[in-house]
Amino acid sequence: MQVENDPLAAFWMPFTANKAYKANPRQLVSANGMYYRSADGREILDGTAGLWCCNAGHCRPEIAEAIAEAARTLDFAPTFQLGHPLVFELARRVAAIMPEGLDRIFFTNSGSESVDSALKIALAVQRARGQGSRTRLIGRERGYHGTGFGGIGVGGIVNNRRAFGPGLAGTDHIRHTHGVAGNVYARGFPPHGAELADDLQRLVDLHGAETIAAVIVEPMAGSTGVLIPPAGYLQRLREICDRHGILLIFDEVITAFGRVGAATAAEAWGVTPDIITLAKGLTNAAVPMGAVAVKRELHDAVVDGEAGGIELFHGYTYSGHPLASAAGLATLDLYAREGLFDRAADLAAYWVEAAHSLRGRRHIVDIRTIGLVAGIELEPRPGAPTARATELFHACFDNGLLVRATGDIIALSPPLIVEKAEIDRMFEMLGGLVEGVG
Ligand SMILES: Cc1ncc(COP(=O)(O)O)c(C=O)c1O
Numbered sequence: 209m210q211v212e213n214d215p216l217a218a219f220w221m222p223f224t225a226n227k228a229y230k231a232n233p234r235q236l237v238s239a240n241g242m243y244y245r246s247a248d249g250r251e252i253l254d255g256t257a258g259l260w261c262c263n264a265g266h267c268r269p270e271i272a273e274a275i276a277e278a279a280r281t282l283d284f285a286p287t288f289q290l291g292h293p294l295v296f297e298l299a300r301r302v303a304a305i306m307p308e309g310l311d312r313i314f315f316t317n318s319g320s321e322s323v324d325s326a327l328k329i330a331l332a333v334q335r336a337r338g339q340g341s342r343t344r345l346i347g348r349e350r351g352y353h354g355t356g357f358g359g360i361g362v363g364g365i366v367n368n369r370r371a372f373g374p375g376l377a378g379t380d381h382i383r384h385t386h387g388v389a390g391n392v393y394a395r396g397f398p399p400h401g402a403e404l405a406d407d408l409q410r411l412v413d414l415h416g417a418e419t420i421a422a423v424i425v426e427p428m429a430g431s432t433g434v435l436i437p438p439a440g441y442l443q444r445l446r447e448i449c450d451r452h453g454i455l456l457i458f459d460e461v462i463t464a465f466g467r468v469g470a471a472t473a474a475e476a477w478g479v480t481p482d483i484i485t486l487a488k489g490l491t492n493a494a495v496p497m498g499a500v501a502v503k504r505e506l507h508d509a510v511v512d513g514e515a516g517g518i519e520l521f522h523g524y525t526y527s528g529h530p531l532a533s534a535a536g537l538a539t540l541d542l543y544a545r546e547g548l549f550d551r552a553a554d555l556a557a558y559w560v561e562a563a564h565s566l567r568g569r570r571h572i573v574d575i576r577t578i579g580l581v582a583g584i585e586l587e588p589r590p591g592a593p594t595a596r597a598t599e600l601f602h603a604c605f606d607n608g609l610l611v612r613a614t615g616d617i618i619a620l621s622p623p624l625i626v627e628k629a630e631i632d633r634m635f636e637m638l639g640g641l642v643e644g645v646g
Contacts, residue, residue, distance in 0.1 A: 217571035220572040234605055239266035242623055242630055244610060252605065255634050256612045257623045260430060260462040261488035264542045264626040271494045271538040278534035287315070287528045295528030298536045302490070302499060305471040305481045305540070312507035314500040315528040319487035321356025322498035323424070326485045326520050330422035330455045333506045340451065343378055344415055346423040346454075350384040352431035353424060353459050353485075360544060364426050365432065380415065382407040382423070386435045392574045393567060395560050396438070401438030401523045405445040408454075417452035421485075424457040427473035428590030431462075433581025434576050435615035442479040449482075451556065452467045455506070456481040456616035461498070465489030476546030476553075476579070482506060492539040535586045548624040558628055561636045563620070570643045571596060582620040584638070589646070596645055605643045609634060 216230045235247040236300075237295040242265060257263055264271070278294065285292040295315065303311035314329065317324045327345055347353065347362030358556060361376030364384065369375060382403055391398035397620045408423060427442060429435035449456040463473035465488070470476035472484060483506070487498035503640040511519045526532070543549060556579055563582040564575050574585040589596045594615055601613035612619040620634065621623040 211248050224363060230402050234602075235606070241265045241267075242626060246514050246584070246605075250608055251607050253630060253633060253637075255604075255620045255622050256610050257621050258493055259488070260467070260495035263465050263467065263489040263624045264492045264539060264548060265623040268494075268538075268542060270542055271492055271535050274538035275495060275531050275536040278530045282350070282530045285523070285530055288523060291528070292530055292533075294533035294537065298528070298533045298540075300539065301356075301540050302486070302501065305476045306484060306501045307472060309503050309505075310482075310484055311504050312502045314502065315524075315532075316487070316498035316500065317496050317526050317529075317532075319355065319459075319485065320356045320359050320498075321460060321524060322461065322485035322487050322500050323353040323362075324356040324358035325498075326457050326459075326483045326500045327362065327422065327520060329483060329502060329506070329510070329520070330457060332334065332510050332520055332522075333455065334421045338417070338507040339421075340360060341418050342421040342453075345376070345379050345422045346382060346411055346420060347379060348382045348384055348423075348425050348429075350429055350432040350435060351381075351424070351426060351459075352429065353426075354461070367518065378419075380411050382411060382425075384429070384432075384435065385434075385438055385441060387552070388438065388587075391438070393564070394576065395564065396578050397436060397439040398576075399439055402440035402444050404438065405441050405448060408445060408448045412448070412454075414629055417454065420452070422455040422457050423449060424459055426459045426461075427463050427477060427479075428578060428581070430581070430619065430621070431614060433585065433614050434578075434581055435617050436576050436578050437477075442477060446479050455483060457483040457485065459485045460524050461485055461487045462489075462621070465539075466549035466552045467581060467621060468643055469556055472551055484546055490539065491535035492542070492614070493540070495529070495532040495535040497529070497536060546625070551626045555580060555624075555626070555628070555631070559631055561632045566635060566639045566642070570641050571645065572642065579624060580624060580626070581597040584618040584620070586616045586618070586642070588616045599645045600638075600642055603645060604638065607637060607641060609637045611638065 236244045238245045270511040290497040299313040302313050353363045361379040377537035388401040390400045484501040491497045501588045560577045561575045571586045573587050597613040597616045606610045
C-alpha cells in the first residue's frame with residue numbers, strides 16, 4: 209500500500225472531533241518550562257500541565273538525561289520473575305510519599321491501567337480474605353477512571369460507555385456531588401452536600417454489603433469539570449466503607465504529585481483510602497507510567513495467602529519499564545529539590561483570588577478552585593451544549609494560552625512552577641476572551 213498524501217488522515221485521534229480537527233489542525237512542536245510552541249511558531253502558555261501531567265514543567269533536562277542514560281544502559285528488562293534496580297528504587301520512593309500504610313506499589317503504563325489494576329487487586333484482596341462474594345464494584349456518576357473496560361464500568365460518563373456494549377457486570381454508581389444549592393462560587397470545599405456520601409449506604413441496603421468489594425472515586429473529579437468534594441464528604445465515605453468492609457479506592461491520577469498541595473489529595477485532605485491509583489505526574493509525563501499504591505496488609509493478604517508460585521495473575525510487559533522508572537526517579541527528585549508540592553500549597557491562595565476575579569464576566573456561572581486547579585463553568589449556549597467552551601478553548605489557543613474544555617467547563621491546572629505573573633496573564637486573557645465568544 210502506498211503512503212497516503214494527506215499527512216493527517218492516518219492518525220485516528222483519541223477523544224478528538226477528528227473531522228473538525230483535521231479541517232483546522234493545531235499542533236504543538238516543542239515545549240520548555242511553562243510554554244509550548246505551536247507549529248506556526250507561537251509561544252503558548254500552558255494552563256493545563258499538558259493534560260494534568262507535566263507538574264514540574266516541560267522538558268526538564270534532569271528528566272531527559274535520566275531517560276537517555278537508562279536507554280543507553282538497560283533499554284528493557286522484564287519485571288515478570290526478574291527485575292532491575294531502578295524499578296525497586298522507584299517503588300521505595302513512591303511508597304515513601306504515599307499516606308501511612310500504603311507502601312506496596314504495583315506499576316502500570318497509564319491511568320486506565322492503574323484503575324483496572326486497582327479494581328482487580330481489590331477483588332483479589334477480598335477473595336484472599338475469604339470474602340469471595342464481594343465482587344461488586346461501585347463508582348460515582350460523573351466519575352472518570354480512564355477507558356479500560358473496568359474504568360468505563362465504574363466511570364460515570366455515558367458517552368464513554370454508550371458504544372461499547374454491556375461491559376463489566378456488577379457495577380453500580382453513587383450520585384455525584386455537583387450542583388448542590390448554595391455551593392456556587394465556593395472557594396475550596398463547597399459547604400453543602402456531605403450527606404451525598406450516604407448514597408453508598410443506599411447501595412449497601414440495595415445489594416448487601418457482602419456483595420460489594422470496593423468503591424472508587426476521584427477525591428476531586430477533574431475530567432468532568434473540577435467537582436470538588438463537599439466539606440466532610442470524603443470522611444463520610446470512608447466511615448461507610450469501614451462500617452461495611454468495603455475497600456475505598458482513590459483515583460489520584462490527576463490529584464497526586466502536588467496538584468492540591470501535597471503528594472496526594474488523601475494526605476492534603478486527611479482521608480486515607482485503602483488503594484490509590486497514580487499516573488501522569490509520576491514521571492512528569494515524560495514516559496508513560498502509572499502505579500497503584502496498596503495498603504501493606506492488603507498486599508500481604510494476597511501474597512501471604514498463596515503457598516507458593518505467582519500470587520497475582522496480573523501485570524503488563526512494560527510494568528516498571530527502565531526508562532519510565534528513570535523518569536519517575538528524576539521527577540521525584542525534582543519535586544523534592546524544588547519543593548513543588550509546598551509551592552503549589554503556597555500559591556493556592558493567590559490562584560484562588562485570581563480565578564475568582566473572573567466572577568461577573570459574561571457567560572460565567574460558577575468558579576471552583578482548590579490547590580492549583582480551577583474550574584470555570586459557562587452557561588451552555590442554548591441548543592448547542594459544549595460549543596461555547598470549545599470556541600473559548602480555540603480562542604485561547606490562538607491567543608497563546610492552553611486551557612482544557614470539558615463540557616461547558618474550562619479547567620485550569622498549570623505546572624506547579626507557574627509564576628504569579630503567569631497566573632495573572634492566564635486569567636486576564638481568559639477573562640478578555642470569554643467576553644468575545646457568542
Ligand atoms: C482520574 C483519572 N483516572 C484515570 C485516567 C486515565 O488515565 P490515562 O489517560 O493515562 O489512561 C484519568 C485521565 O485523565 C483520570 O483523570
